Amino acid sequence: MTNPVSDTSNPTHSSPAVVFETHDVTKTYQMGEVEVRALRGIDLELYEGEFVVMLGPSGSGKSTLLNILGGLDVPSSGTVRYGDTDLSTFNESVLTQYRREHVGFVFQFYNLIPSLTARENVALVTEISSQPLAPEEALKLVELSDRMDHFPAQLSGGEQQRVAIARAIAKRPRVLLCDEPTGALDxxxxxxxxxxxxxxxxxxxxxxxxxxxxxAIADMADRVIRLSDGMIASIEGNPHKKSPSELSW
Ligand SMILES: Nc1ncnc2c1ncn2[C@@H]1O[C@H](COP(=O)(O)OP(=O)(O)OP(=O)(O)O)[C@@H](O)[C@H]1O
Ligand SMILES: [Mg+2]
Structure with missing residues (x-):
């Protein structure tokens, strides 16, 4: 698939669909007497098919923002549009439905079920999805066809993370949200x-x-978003997108 986002130089090319649009999103956590302002007015658009890398110091609000986009958390104020719908007005059961059908999550720790094989871990999700990939197909996409019947303890960290990715994408989500997916890996x-x-x-x-x-991972993105102190510090396009094997660490 050609990437619509990196093709903005072509004036005849129609602009890519906006998947998320946030307006003045804030998140404040009340910790007893203390207020923690995790997000302080986020305005952001994310486009169909793009690969975005989000950077920022510890505590700058990255996970908070990702969790709000994924419907795991709700903003204190502001709006989050997903396509034509306003996620910030959703109640818990609609958010659950949204997460189940539209969002795949990948976290630093893989959260696989130890007593199930790779194939069974993926099948757990495909069984409750409307138009899933077959577990075998999802595992093939992440190059794990020869490990499908292994249990998590029989897989390396990187392999377990690829099972987690297969599980996240097997329901064909429109968005894949990854919080430090390589944080535990060499x-x-x-x-x-x-x-x-x-x-x-x-x-x-x-x-x-x-x-x-x-x-270094920013070099493989279409766009790089930097957060600082709960706000967006910069958003930059990356005209010279690299493949992961070309990244210099
Ligand atoms: N559930 C919570 N209750 C109270 N404060 C929270 C909660 N979650 C996050 N915070 C605070 O909100 C701020 C932003 O946290 P967040 O986890 O979004 O940062 P981050 O950019 O993901 O950091 P890291 O790189 O360390 O993962 C921090 O000051 C954090 O302590
Ligand atoms: Mg975080």
């Missing part, structure tokens, strides 16, 4: 996991957001 294994994310983004057109502390 460089070489991290690259394999990033290859899997890039492939899913390319082949399924899944809008992908990756939070990372590794600045």
């Amino acid at each position: 460089i070489r294994t991290g690259i394999v996991v990033l290859e899997a994310l890039a492939k899913v983004n390319r082949e399924l057109g899944t809008t992908t957001v990756v939070i990372t502390h590794n600045v």
Whole structure:
């Protein structure tokens, strides 16, 4: 699939669909007497099919923002539009439905069920989805066809993370939200996991957001968003997108 976002130089090309549009999103946590202002007015658009890397110091609000986009949390004020719908007005059961049908999550720790094989871990999700990929197909996308009947304890960290990615994408979500997906992995294994994310983004057109502390990963993004102190510090396009194997760490 050609990427509509990196094609903005072509004036005849129609602009890509907006998947998310946030307006003045804030999030304040009340900790007893203390207010923690995790997000302080986020205005952001995310586009269909793009690969976004989100950077920022610890505590800058990255996970909070990702969790709000994914319907795991709700803003204190402001609006979050997903397509034509306003997520910030959703109640818990509608948010659950939204998460189930539209969003895939990948976290630093893989959260696989130890007593189930790779195939069974993925099948748990495909069984409750309306138009899923077959578990075998999802595992093939992340290059794990030869490990499908292994249990998590029989897989390396990178392999377990790729099972987690297969599980997240098997329901064909429109968006894939990844919070430090390579945080627990060494460089070489991290690259394999990033290859899997890039492939899913390319082949399924899944809008992908990756939070990372590794600045090198920004080179594989269509756009790089930097957060600082609960606000957006910068948003930059990346005209020279690299493949994960070309990243210099
Ligand atoms: N559930 C919560 N209750 C209270 N404060 C919270 C909660 N979640 C996050 N915070 C606070 O909100 C701020 C932003 O946290 P967040 O987890 O979004 O940061 P982050 O950018 O993801 O950091 P890191 O890179 O360390 O993961 C921090 O000051 C954090 O302590
Ligand atoms: Mg975080």
